[in-house]
Amino acid sequence: MQLISRKSKFYFLAFLKHDFKASITVFFVALPLCLGISLASGVPVYSGLAAGIVGGIIVSLISKSPLSVSGPAAGLTAICAAAIHETGGHPFLFLAITLAGLMQILLGIFKLGGFTSFIPSAVIKGMLAAIGIILISKQIPFVLFGYDKSMFWSNELFNIITFNHAFQNIDDIRNSFSAGILIVSISSILFLIAWKRWLYKLISFLPASFITVVFGVMISIAVQYFFPSIKLLPSHFVNVPKNVFSQVRFPDFSGIMHSAAIWKNAVVICFVATLETLLSIEAIDKLDASNRITPQNRELIAQGVGNTISGLIGGLPVTAVIVRSAANAEAKAKTKLSSFSHGLWILLVVLFAVGLVNKIPYCVLAVILIRTGYNLAKPSMILSVYKQGREQFLPFIITVIAILITNLLIGVLIGLAYSIYFLAKHTYRAGYTLKKTKHGHYNEFIIELAMNVSFLNKKKLIDELDKIPMYSVVEIIGTNSVYIDYDILEIFQQFKSKAHLKHIELKLIDIREVETIEVH
Numbered sequence: 001m002q003l004i005s006r007k008s009k010f011y012f013l014a015f016l017k018h019d020f021k022a023s024i025t026v027f028f029v030a031l032p033l034c035l036g037i038s039l040a041s042g043v044p045v046y047s048g049l050a051a052g053i054v055g056g057i058i059v060s061l062i063s064k065s066p067l068s069v070s071g072p073a074a075g076l077t078a079i080c081a082a083a084i085h086e087t088g089g090h091p092f093l094f095l096a097i098t099l100a101g102l103m104q105i106l107l108g109i110f111k112l113g114g115f116t117s118f119i120p121s122a123v124i125k126g127m128l129a130a131i132g133i134i135l136i137s138k139q140i141p142f143v144l145f146g147y148d149k150s151m152f153w154s155n156e157l158f159n160i161i162t163f164n165h166a167f168q169n170i171d172d173i174r175n176s177f178s179a180g181i182l183i184v185s186i187s188s189i190l191f192l193i194a195w196k197r198w199l200y201k202l203i204s205f206l207p208a209s210f211i212t213v214v215f216g217v218m219i220s221i222a223v224q225y226f227f228p229s230i231k232l233l234p235s236h237f238v239n240v241p242k243n244v245f246s247q248v249r250f251p252d253f254s255g256i257m258h259s260a261a262i263w264k265n266a267v268v269i270c271f272v273a274t275l276e277t278l279l280s281i282e283a284i285d286k287l288d289a290s291n292r293i294t295p296q297n298r299e300l301i302a303q304g305v306g307n308t309i310s311g312l313i314g315g316l317p318v319t320a321v322i323v324r325s326a327a328n329a330e331a332k333a334k335t336k337l338s339s340f341s342h343g344l345w346i347l348l349v350v351l352f353a354v355g356l357v358n359k360i361p362y363c364v365l366a367v368i369l370i371r372t373g374y375n376l377a378k379p380s381m382i383l384s385v386y387k388q389g390r391e392q393f394l395p396f397i398i399t400v401i402a403i404l405i406t407n408l409l410i411g412v413l414i415g416l417a418y419s420i421y422f423l424a425k426h427t428y429r430a431g432y433t434l435k436k437t438k439h440g441h442y443n444e445f446i447i448e449l450a451m452n453v454s455f456l457n458k459k460k461l462i463d464e465l466d467k468i469p470m471y472s473v474v475e476i477i478g479t480n481s482v483y484i485d486y487d488i489l490e491i492f493q494q495f496k497s498k499a500h501l502k503h504i505e506l507k508l509i510d511i512r513e514v515e516t517i518e519v520h
Helices: 002-041 045-062 074-087 090-109 113-118 121-144 166-175 179-199 208-226 260-287 296-312 322-330 337-352 362-376 379-387 390-405 408-429 455-466 486-501
Strands: 070-072 318-320 432-439 442-449 473-477 505-509
Touching (some): 002 208, 002 322, 002 337, 045 296, 045 318, 090 296, 113 296, 121 408, 179 362, 208 362, 379 390, 432 455
Parallel strands (some): 473 505
Antiparallel strands (some): 070 318
16 A cells, blocks of 8 residues: 555656646647648548547556657558558548557567567667658748648658659749748747747746747737738648547448458558557667666557557557657656646547637647757767767668658668678678787698677688698687587588698687588
8 A cells, every 4th residue: 555655646746747747748749740640641630639649548558658659650641541542441441450459469468579679779869860850851841931731741851852743842832931930930949949048947847848839829819910911821720620520430340351451551550550669669768867668568569459449439550659759758757647648638629629729830839849850860969879980870870861761661671771781791700810820831820719600700711711821730719609600610620621631730629520411
């Protein structure tokens, strides 16, 4: 009883001092993402809001991650949009999401969530930096021009300069220019900077994001009152329908046994959502000042339950999202009450405060997201990775570039592939050391094997042995080796006969003999 009391007291105090403010910050970050991702996925706004509510309330109750925040993910927008056409409509997409959630639960039950432990830190840091850059680039058209095309969310980096309809996009942005948007955006940026530098210490109980949104709303009202000719258009504001539940769509279970496309998309959604979740919690654990580690298999079960429920009520796929999670960590959240509360705020808004939310300009929310993106891709962090040497910087920068020109999943896989190549390259070089000394008329070669000698060292070792001249003394030492690959042992056995023919004196120390297959 005493333990329960102490634990409850800890959560209560943490909520009052840290998590309440953090939850408001995350709420203001999550709301525009829920709306924008809905538009980009080709589903009703309700679906994104439902996913945000489920990710906040349901997932956080089951998850043991103190800082991660779940909700609809931008990385799945293209998959969902394609799935609608491939499966035959929204109800079948929601069925695929439900099935994907059940698959995730099974992955967690069978404890298959540990594979991200094999992803190098440089790749995870590269993922964070790339997401930060993408996040900033996504907001610039909102901040500077009031660009309100929903498809802007569906591409990766600067879709305004992609080859697909490039000039049309540039022309759209030019025609969307709004002096009112520019005034509200710049005012909000300057206010946010001033707040963080000077005012925050005086009024620390108010979240910077919340007070910036209030300030932005007031500036937009002032522009409309004093300069009506440049007032913001209705499309520049958040637009949540008053009766959002009129958009509810439910999954159609009739296709579960007759459509391979549903199962295919369920597998794809499961894989991408799982990878994004595991990478996100891996990354957010690195931002946790308390160094807490999230149980990966428990997280998969939590996300699986979330996706199952989200699909059943017509919501988008749910993942742990690094953007919201990073905002949560930056806002000094301490427990998962912050994530839970942000989902509760979204639900309360949907039920009671749609009119107030619809007064918020998108450009103000974009300012908050730009700041979050900057914190993910700080120049100081990039410089720090650079100073760690090429072994860390090359996988980092390749991951960043790959994500920017492809997408999150492919970019991380490219970064991981390069890291494996880098590891193989170094393993190839570091399998042994060679010392050569000359004694009168003969040469002595001492080959000392490393702790682990794999087949990757095979080619280099063969070449080295073939270069040893006649009448030499060769000593191969395996005393410090924990593992010597069978292929390497075969090379030494085969070299015995060559050494005899070349009059080489061969000594094998702590190297076991193996049988070699001879072709007759």
